[in-house]
Amino acid sequence: MSGLGARQFLLRKAPEHGHHAVTFIELFFDLVFVFAITQLSHHLLHDLSVIGLLQTLVLFVAVWWAWIDTAWVTNWLDPDRKPVRLMLLALMLVGLVLSASLPKAFHEGGLAFALAYATFQTGRSAFTIWAVARHDRAQSLNFKRILAWQALASVLWIVGAFLHGEARLGLWMLAVVLESLAPSTGFFVPGLGASKAADWKVEGRHLSERCALFIIIALGESILVTGATASDLAWTGLNPHFPSKALISLS
Structure with missing residues (x-):
């Protein structure tokens, strides 16, 4: 079965310092x-x-x-x-x-x-x-x-x-x-x-960084949606509907 595998080495090499x-x-x-x-x-x-x-x-x-x-x-x-x-x-x-x-x-x-x-x-x-x-x-x-x-x-x-x-x-x-x-x-x-x-060789710091960055991207998307919603509202003085409409847009 191994004869059907990739000839090229596709695995990560051990990091020289820190983590990947x-x-x-x-x-x-x-x-x-x-x-x-x-x-x-x-x-x-x-x-x-x-x-x-x-x-x-x-x-x-x-x-x-x-x-x-x-x-x-x-x-x-x-x-x-x-x-x-x-x-x-x-x-x-x-x-x-x-x-x-x-x-x-x-x-x-x-x-x-x-x-x-x-x-x-x-x-x-x-x-x-x-x-x-x-x-x-x-x-x-x-x-x-x-x-x-x-x-x-x-x-x-x-x-x-x-x-x-x-x-x-x-x-x-x-x-x-x-x-x-x-x-x-x-x-x-x-x-x-x-x-x-x-059997599992896990690089914990890489996985934790991956999860943290995913959360940041997701939060960034929420900010974009909130900002886009706010920009569509009528800005005639203080708009009392802004907070509720912006938050609803996150859904």
Whole structure:
């Protein structure tokens, strides 16, 4: 199987000092998920009910796994390598479809969302297996286990897209639970075993910086929306409606 892997070394090399800085392509990638968070707020705003809250929560967890799993992958793969950069750009395109379909995910956009999400998750893991197969057998095995779980969850996402109402919500909740429980089992797969904590070489400072920068980008987007809303208001003296209208725009 390793003979099918990338010949080029695509893993990050150990930093000589400190830790690997977050790259520009990683920040560019994060913009898609800032857009996704905005879309989720629109979804909740249009259905302020218990069902609407559950739907938004399910979609949020899916978006979270898509983003954090990619952040983990770029903790090992070097985004400055051309194949990795192209992979991130491809994920961005799929992520745009995923994000655009979020407000209608429990209506006519369900299949588009499910296919985009399944492609995003399984495609990234398959690429990672290919990227590390020749150079890190332990990581290759880890991602084979992850891919198996994601493939199973993808079936639930896609089948759920053909259902309606509470049936879709129930099946997608099961998919979210499956993906969320997988790490606690070590991604156990019969015949492949389970991953151990020692198998994961995580650069914590890179991940923490990535999360911090994502929050800053998201806050920046909120400031832009607030400013754009304020600029559309009539400035005839002190406008008492400015604070409320500007804050509502964040939703």
